[in-house]
Amino acid sequence: MKTLETLFSRSAKMMKASEIRELLKLTRQPEIISFAGGLPNPDAFPVGNIKKMVDHVMERHARDALQYGTTEGHNKLRAAIVHGMKQIDDVTTDIHNIIITTGSQEALYLLSKVLLDPGDTVLTAAPTYIGATSTFLAHQANIECIPIDENGIRVDLLEGELERMSRRKKLPKFLYLVPSFQNPTGVTIPPDHRSKIYDLVCQYDLLLVEDNPYGLLCYDGDRVLPIKAQDTEDRVLFLGTFSKILAPGFRVAWSCGPAELVNKMSLAKQAVDLCSNTFGQYVVYEAIHHNLLFPHVDVIKRLYKEKRDAMLDAMERYFPKEAKWNIPQGGLFIWVRLPYSINTKDMFPRAVANNVAYVVGQAFYPDGSGSNTMRLNFSHSTNEQIEEGIKRLGMVINDQLHKEGLEPEFITSV
Ligand SMILES: Cc1ncc(COP(=O)(O)O)c(C=O)c1O
Structure with a gap:
């Protein structure tokens, strides 16, 4: 051999x-x-409450919760996410714009799969989340970086770089950012910079991937709304996850974005894992429904x-x-x-x-x-x-x- x-x-x-x-x-x-x-x-x-929800799911929903689910995810959970995004993040969306993924890490993989050809450019901040850049690199993307300061990505440099890229007709496939309490620096992009970034994304007709695992974990001051909240042009793919607010072991996360993109990600997901952990999705849904999560x-x-x-x-x-x-x-x-x-x-x-x-x-x-x-x-x-x-x-x-x-x-x- x-x-x-x-x-x-x-x-x-x-x-x-x-x-x-x-x-x-x-x-x-x-x-x-x-x-x-x-x-x-x-x-x-929350071990005790999770145990109660597990028992509840086994008593009431075992036949569905132990079965394969749809690729897009458990509908009740998707609907609860639509509701939660409105209540918490002032994002108006619809169940068709939501796909449940096996952690946000899978969402990063799926979006790379459906958006990146070898040699395509992804624009991001430096430093940035290594799990994202490893996925982009695995899809043979070319990664361009803009430095950050205490307000996150340097918007002045971003503007200059986009202008240069546009002149050379080499705009990136998407801009990837972790705007709130970024991994690795903990830095948060303030509201006025978020608006400027969104304006630039619209001006250059770009897609923005807004990765937001930490947005709710705010210890001082007012929480800043995600850029997705101002997405009137449907050009932000927002990644949320239950990993840091409930438990990463469930591997339950969601993406919220343009329906066409979410549908493509769903097609790609069929070839990866058919569906996310059904049982975990049921437990997470019941935790939300019983008002245990927030x-x-x-x-x-x-x-x-x-x-x-x-x-x-x-x-x-x-x-x-x-x-x-x-x-x-x-x-x-x-x-x-x-x-x-x-x-x-x-x-x-x-x-x-x-x-x-x-x-x-x-x-x-x-x-x-x-x-x-x-x-x-x-x-x-x-x-x-x-x-x-x-x-x-x-x-x-x-x-x-x-x-x-x-x-x-x-x-x-x-
Ligand atoms: C910025 C960022 N994105 C995505 C993830 C992946 O999270 P998960 O796959 O657990 O949802 C992490 C994990 O630490 C992260 O820091």
């Missing part, structure tokens, strides 16, 4: 485990305090706000003055910038040797920049782990600074 290597497709041959993901495997040892994952805290899972979001917000504050407080005490970070108003992450001459990938073994881990920021830059940055997750660790882990990380950064004999120096804006 030929070696398997010769049998792999061209796209499979291009799939490589990233060096940074390999590094993260080192962090699975129990003695390591890891701020690397993006996991919800298991204490935030009160629970308040519980999660209280828990994560406390953890964010504990991490920020520990960083103030233990990190050297050369380290800079933002105060995210929501989400799961704090973004740290160190002097340019510190490479967080080179520093990583030192962190692991001191039993603490982070994600190397470079992973989130499609162009490989950001070598002086790191992402810290605050949702998953206990408060004691946060205190101890930040203390260790502060020592590691200090050691690295002194080892290199670095002078304090200019630091990037976000």
Whole structure:
């Protein structure tokens, strides 16, 4: 038999485990305090209420809930999402504009499948969510990036880039953004910038993919409405998920967008998994119907706000003055910038040797920049782990600074 290597497709041959993901495997040892994952805290899972909903589904709906479902998803759940998007996000939509997916990650795959030919361009922010860019790359897209600052994607640079791309007749297939409490930086695009972005999307006749897993996890100030709320031209594909507000184990998420696009995604989904987890969709629907979900979001917000504050407080005490970070108003992450001459990938073994881990920021830059940055997750660790882990990380950064004999120096804006 030929070696398997010769049998792999061209796209499979291009799939490589990233060096940074390999590094993260080192962090699975129990003695390591890891701020690397993006996991919800298991204490935030409403175990008792989910059990009640599971029992309810088994008693009342077992014959349907254990069966294959339609590819678009459980209709009652789709209708509840239509209702919820109006109530919560001021988005007017219809059941035909909603498809349930196996996590938003599948939605990213499906939209890539139906929109991207090899060599097509996707425009996004740098840094951005690595799960999205890996999917775009797996579809052989060319990724162009606009830097971000404390207000998210630099709208002035976006405008200039679109103008240049339009002149060269090389506009992107779509713009991909995580406007609220972005993964990895925690940064949120303010309302006036959202309007400007939407105007640009209309002006250049683009599709916008608005990925919004963290929008409801707002700890300070007023929550900003999604860009989808102003989508009068039906050109925003909004991705929502129950992963961070209920439990990721259900793998239940939704996309809300132009019916034609949603229909194509549904055709593509038939070849991927036929339908999303029917049982999970029933349980999620019953949690909404019994009004258990939204009160629970308040519980999660209280828990994560406390953890964010504990991490920020520990960083103030233990990190050297050369380290800079933002105060995210929501989400799961704090973004740290160190002097340019510190490479967080080179520093990583030192962190692991001191039993603490982070994600190397470079992973989130499609162009490989950001070598002086790191992402810290605050949702998953206990408060004691946060205190101890930040203390260790502060020592590691200090050691690295002194080892290199670095002078304090200019630091990037976000
Ligand atoms: C920005 C972003 N999009 C999508 C996802 C995927 O979420 P899920 O597939 O669990 O819905 C994540 C997960 O962390 C994320 O951070």
